[in-house]
Amino acid sequence: MISKKDVLHIAKLSKLEFSDEEIEKFTTEMSTIVEYVNTLQNVDTSDVNDELSVLPLNDLRADQVKPSLSQEDAIKNAPKKRSGGFSVPQVVE
Amino acid sequence: MDYTQLSILEVAKLLREGKVTSLELTKQALQMAKEKESFNALTQVFEEDALKQAALVDEMFKSGKELPLLAGVPITIKDNINLTGKKTTCSSKFLSTYVSPYDATIVKNLKSSYAIIIGKNNMDEFAMGSTTENSAFGPTLNPRNPQYIPGGSSGGSAAAVAANIGYASVGTDTGGSVRQPSAMCGVVGLKPTYGLVSRYGIVAFASSLDQAGPVTKTVKDSALMLNVLSCHDEMEETSVKRDKIDYMQSFTGSVKGIKIALIKECFGDGLDEEVKQKIMDAKSFYESQGAEIIELSIPVFNDILACYYILSSAEAASNLSRFDGVKYGFSIENPKNLNDLYLQNRSKGFGKEVKRRIMLGNYVLSSGYYDAYYKKAKKVQKKLVKQFAEVFKLCDVILMPTAPTPAFKIGEKVGDPLSMYLSDIYTVPVNIAELPAISVPCGVSKNGLPIGMQLIGSKFSETTLFNVADVFETQKEAK
Numbered sequence: 001m002i003s004k005k006d007v008l009h010i011a012k013l014s015k016l017e018f019s020d021e022e023i024e025k026f027t028t029e030m031s032t033i034v035e036y037v038n039t040l041q042n043v044d045t046s047d048v049n050d051e052l053s054v055l056p057l058n059d060l061r062a063d064q065v066k067p068s069l070s071q072e073d074a075i076k077n078a079p080k081k082r083s084g085g086f087s088v089p090q091v092v093e
Numbered sequence: 094m095d096y097t098q099l100s101i102l103e104v105a106k107l108l109r110e111g112k113v114t115s116l117e118l119t120k121q122a123l124q125m126a127k128e129k130e131s132f133n134a135l136t137q138v139f140e141e142d143a144l145k146q147a148a149l150v151d152e153m154f155k156s157g158k159e160l161p162l163l164a165g166v167p168i169t170i171k172d173n174i175n176l177t178g179k180k181t182t183c184s185s186k187f188l189s190t191y192v193s194p195y196d197a198t199i200v201k202n203l204k205s206s207y208a209i210i211i212g213k214n215n216m217d218e219f220a221m222g223s224t225t226e227n228s229a230f231g232p233t234l235n236p237r238n239p240q241y242i243p244g245g246s247s248g249g250s251a252a253a254v255a256a257n258i259g260y261a262s263v264g265t266d267t268g269g270s271v272r273q274p275s276a277m278c279g280v281v282g283l284k285p286t287y288g289l290v291s292r293y294g295i296v297a298f299a300s301s302l303d304q305a306g307p308v309t310k311t312v313k314d315s316a317l318m319l320n321v322l323s324c325h326d327e328m329e330e331t332s333v334k335r336d337k338i339d340y341m342q343s344f345t346g347s348v349k350g351i352k353i354a355l356i357k358e359c360f361g362d363g364l365d366e367e368v369k370q371k372i373m374d375a376k377s378f379y380e381s382q383g384a385e386i387i388e389l390s391i392p393v394f395n396d397i398l399a400c401y402y403i404l405s406s407a408e409a410a411s412n413l414s415r416f417d418g419v420k421y422g423f424s425i426e427n428p429k430n431l432n433d434l435y436l437q438n439r440s441k442g443f444g445k446e447v448k449r450r451i452m453l454g455n456y457v458l459s460s461g462y463y464d465a466y467y468k469k470a471k472k473v474q475k476k477l478v479k480q481f482a483e484v485f486k487l488c489d490v491i492l493m494p495t496a497p498t499p500a501f502k503i504g505e506k507v508g509d510p511l512s513m514y515l516s517d518i519y520t521v522p523v524n525i526a527e528l529p530a531i532s533v534p535c536g537v538s539k540n541g542l543p544i545g546m547q548l549i550g551s552k553f554s555e556t557t558l559f560n561v562a563d564v565f566e567t568q569k570e571a572k
Binding site (some may be wrong): 002006007009010011013014015016017018026029030032033034036037038039040041042043045047048049050060061069073074075076077078079080086088089090091 | 190191192194195327330393396399400402403410414417418419420421422423424428429430431432433434435436437439440443448449451452453455456457459465466468469470472473475476479510511514
C-alpha cells in the first residue's frame with residue numbers, strides 16, 4: 001500500500017534522508033500504520049459539517065510594542081552566527 | 094527524619110509550623126535524586142540553584158511572610174519546558190546543547206509561588222512515545238519494578254514522583270502523556286481542559302492537543318498544583334480567559350447523587366482482565382457511596398486512536414519543520430549546501446520515532462491524501478465532540494481505565510510501534526475533545542504493578558473531577 005517510492009517522496013518533503021536499509025524498514029512500518037489509520041474511512045461522518053475549526057477564536061491582545069527577547073539572546077544558541085545574525089551556507093551562486 | 098514520602102500539603106504544613114526548612118526538604122530531594130539515579134528519571138539536576146533558592150525561601154518564612162502553599166517545596170519539570178539559563182533538551186540529540194533564553198509561562202507561575210525546581214525529567218524524544226524508551230539519554234525505569242517501562246511520554250515525571258524525587262512534577266499530555274505514566278507508576282496525573290494552562294514556552298508537539306499538567310502523590314496536591322499552573326496568558330492565543338478558580342475548594346468528601354458513567358466501548362478486546370476488575374471495584378465503591386452509575390455509549394470511541402495519529406502527526410510534522418539547525422540545535426560541520434545542511438542536521442539530530450511521526454504527518458498532509466486523512470480525521474474529531482456532549486447531558490463524570498494494561502517490560506514493544514500506540518487508546522479521546530481528565534491509582538496487579546483509573550469530565554469541570562477522585566483516594570482504603 002505504501003511503496004518505496006512514496007517513502008522516498010515523503011522523506012524529501014520532510015527534509016530527512018535514510019539509508020537503503022532504513023527505507024525498507026520505514027516502508028513496512030509505515031504501511032502497517034497507514035493501514036491502521038485507514039480504518040477511519042469506515043466512520044460515517046455525513047452528520048458533521050465540513051468546517052475545519054473546532055475552537056472559537058479567543059480575544060486578541062492589543063498590538064502594543066513591549067520588550068521581548070533581545071537580539072543577543074535570540075542568536076545565543078545559533079551554531080553559526082555572523083554580525084549579529086544567523087549564518088548559513090551560500091544560497092545564491 | 095525522612096520527609097520525602099510526604100505530600101506537598103503535609104510538608105507545607107510542617108514548613109509553616111517551623112518543624113522543617115525548605116533547605117532540609119531540598120537536600121533530601123537532591124539526595125533521593127542521587128540514590129535513585131539508576132531510574133534515569135532526570136536529565137538535569139540543579140543542585141546549587143535549588144539550595145540557594147531554598148535558603149531564600151527559608152528567610153522569607155522566618156520573616157513571617159505569608160507564602161503560597163508550594164513555597165519551598167522541591168519539584169521537577171519535564172525537559173520540554175523552558176527554564177531560563179538551563180537546557181531544554183526534549184530528550185533529543187537535536188537539542189542536547191540548547192539553553193533556554195526565557196521562562197515558559199508555567200515556569201514563571203512556579204517561580205512566583207516560590208517552588209524549588211530541582212531538576213528536569215527524562216521523556217520520550219519531543220514527547221513522542223508511550224514508554225520513555227525513545228529518549229536520547231536512555232530509558233527511564235519504573236520505580237515500582239525497574240524491569241518495566243514507566244509509561245510515557247512523561248515517564249521521567251511519573252517515575253520521579255513515584256521515587257520521591259521531589260514532591261510533584263509538571264508533565265505534558267498530548268495523547269495521555271501525563272495520565273498513562275502516572276497510572277503505570279502509581280501516582281496521580283491530571284490533564285487539564287485545553288486552554289486552561291498556558292503552552293507558551295513549552296516545546297510544541299501537536300499544538301491543538303498539547304496541555305501541561307501536574308503529576309503528584311495525591312489528588313489534593315494535584316488541585317494545589319493546578320492553582321499555580323492555570324492562568325490566562327496573553328502570550329498564548331488558545332489560553333482561555335476566565336475567572337481564576339481555587340481548586341482547593343473542590344473537596345466536599347461526598348459523591349452522593351453524582352452521576353458516573355461507564356462507556357461500553359471501553360470494555361472490549363485488549364483490556365486486561367485485572368485492570369477491568371479494578372475499574373469494576375471502583376464502580377462498586379462509588380455506588381456504595383451513593384453515586385449513581387449509568388452505562389452509556391460513545392460509538393466512535395475506538396476509532397479515535399487512528400484519528401489521533403493523523404492529527405498529532407500532521408501537527409508534529411509542521412511544528413518540527415522549524416528544527417533546521419540554523420537558529421539553534423544540532424548542526425553538522427562543512428555542509429555541501431543549504432539543503433545538505435537541513436538534511437543532515439535533521440537526519441542525524443532526530444531519533445527514530447520522531448522521524449516516523451514526521452513522515453506519517455507529511456504523508457497525511459501531502460497532495461492527494463489531505464482530504465482522505467487530515468480532513469476526515471477533523472470530521473471524526475467533531476463527531477467525537479458531539480458524542481461526548483450527548484454523554485455529559487446524562488452524567489457528571491466518566492469512569493474508565495487509564496491504560497489497557499499495567500506497565501510492560503522494557504524492550505517488549507520497541508519493534509512494534511502500532512502495538513505501543515494502542516496503550517494510549519483510552520487517553521487520546523480526551524485530548525481530541527479538549528476535555529479534562531485525571532488518573533488515580535486504583536490497585537496493583539498480581540505482579541505488583543500499579544493500575545490507574547481515569548475520570549473524565551466536561552470542559553472546565555476540574556473541580557468535580559478532583560472531588561470524585563479525592564473521595565476514592567481518601568475513602569476507598571478506609572472501607
